[in-house]
Amino acid sequence: MAAIETSGLTKQYDALTAVDSLDLAVDREVFGLLGPNGSGKTTTVLMLTTLLRPTRGSARVCGHDVVDRSAEVRERISYVPQDMAVDIKLTGRENVRFYARLYGVDDKDLVDEVLGVMDLADRADDLVRTYSGGMRRRLELAQALVHDPEVLFLDEPTIGLDVAGRQAIWNHIGALRRRGMTIFVTTHYMDEADRACDRVGIIAKGRLVAVDTPLALRHRLDGERIAIETDRPVGPVVADGLRLVGVEGERQVYHAPDAADVLPALLSGLAARGARVQSLEVQAPTLDDVFLALAGRQDDGGAFDFQRFRTMLRRRG
Ligand SMILES: Nc1ncnc2c1ncn2[C@@H]1O[C@H](COP(=O)(O)OP(=O)(O)O)[C@@H](O)[C@H]1O
Numbered sequence: 199m200a201a202i203e204t205s206g207l208t209k210q211y212d213a214l215t216a217v218d219s220l221d222l223a224v225d226r227e228v229f230g231l232l233g234p235n236g237s238g239k240t241t242t243v244l245m246l247t248t249l250l251r252p253t254r255g256s257a258r259v260c261g262h263d264v265v266d267r268s269a270e271v272r273e274r275i276s277y278v279p280q281d282m283a284v285d286i287k288l289t290g291r292e293n294v295r296f297y298a299r300l301y302g303v304d305d306k307d308l309v310d311e312v313l314g315v316m317d318l319a320d321r322a323d324d325l326v327r328t329y330s331g332g333m334r335r336r337l338e339l340a341q342a343l344v345h346d347p348e349v350l351f352l353d354e355p356t357i358g359l360d361v362a363g364r365q366a367i368w369n370h371i372g373a374l375r376r377r378g379m380t381i382f383v384t385t386h387y388m389d390e391a392d393r394a395c396d397r398v399g400i401i402a403k404g405r406l407v408a409v410d411t412p413l414a415l416r417h418r419l420d421g422e423r424i425a426i427e428t429d430r431p432v433g434p435v436v437a438d439g440l441r442l443v444g445v446e447g448e449r450q451v452y453h454a455p456d457a458a459d460v461l462p463a464l465l466s467g468l469a470a471r472g473a474r475v476q477s478l479e480v481q482a483p484t485l486d487d488v489f490l491a492l493a494g495r496q497d498d499g500g501a502f503d504f505q506r507f508r509t510m511l512r513r514r515g
């Protein structure tokens with residue numbers, strides 16, 4: 199049994215299908231639900247945390263149905279919403295104690311422990327008013343840990359934080375995962391998900407269009423882009439696995455499944471034409487590229503382009 203399992207999970211707001219037939223299993227990992235604003239991330243989290251009733255389909259968290267067994271689910275999870283309020287007129291410790299009392303676990307050692315885990319011990323007795331955005335977010339995480347959840351849901355935990363603050367949050371998330379927790383996190387920052395998540399699900403207009411490790415997703419994209427500049431315009435090189443995508447004067451752009459495989463042929467081909475290479479650039483696909491390939495532009499208002507998806511996401515080999 200996975201910590202989170204959904205089957206055809208769907209939420210409709212009148213005519214709008216905000217989450218469409220989600221099938222997912224997540225267990226003891228950092229799972230990132232990735233998508234732009236309005237793609238259905240928060241709606242998914244609200245259903246999984248029992249706060250919103252699905253229109254169709256089902257979800258089980260820690261083995262319990264989120265509708266029929268919502269109390270059992272709530273005992274085992276914590277949820278940090280995108281903009282949760284911590285009380286800035288209280289100290290960090292007072293905020294955590296308030297939470298601990300809510301959960302019936304008001305134990306001084308435990309409060310100290312979660313503050314320590316989130317690196318807030320030395321500022322615990324300062325007013326939250328004096329905390330940075332990153333410290334406030336860590337305080338929210340500390341609160342979420344007081345009842346030792348099996349599954350932690352975080353909705354856009356790094357939004358609005360500076361680079362160091364984001365890195366700290368992801369480091370803490372990784373540490374919780376190593377303690378055996380399942381962490382379900384939403385974000386629209388592809389680069390962060392790439393580095394920090396064990397697996398990601400890409401959601402576009404309510405539909406889950408891919409689930410895999412960041413590495414596997416990047417590898418699904420059709421290879422690499424090679425931009426090469428020569429000292430004079432020459433004809434393109436033809437070689438196995440090398441596909442010319444553009445020529446502009448002395449600059450040629452190719453695609454290849456793997457640049458390393460085709461570079462020798464490309465370079466010797468150019469040398470044979472009497473051209474000297476002035477610059478060479480190989481770009482690996484990023485999760486952003488993957489997202490664009492999968493979800494397309496989000497401003498076109500059109501339906502998901504499955505043709506484009508198939509063309510761009512052929513698996514290698
Ligand atoms: N309570 C609601 N009533 C009607 N539409 C909603 C409601 N909440 C969200 N939506 C719509 O559902 C879609 C998904 O929203 P949401 O789950 O908040 O996306 P995300 O978290 O990815 O930004 C959006 O089009 C949003 O406008």
Ligand SMILES: [Mg+2]
Nearest residue numbers: 239240241280
């Ligand atoms: Mg949201």
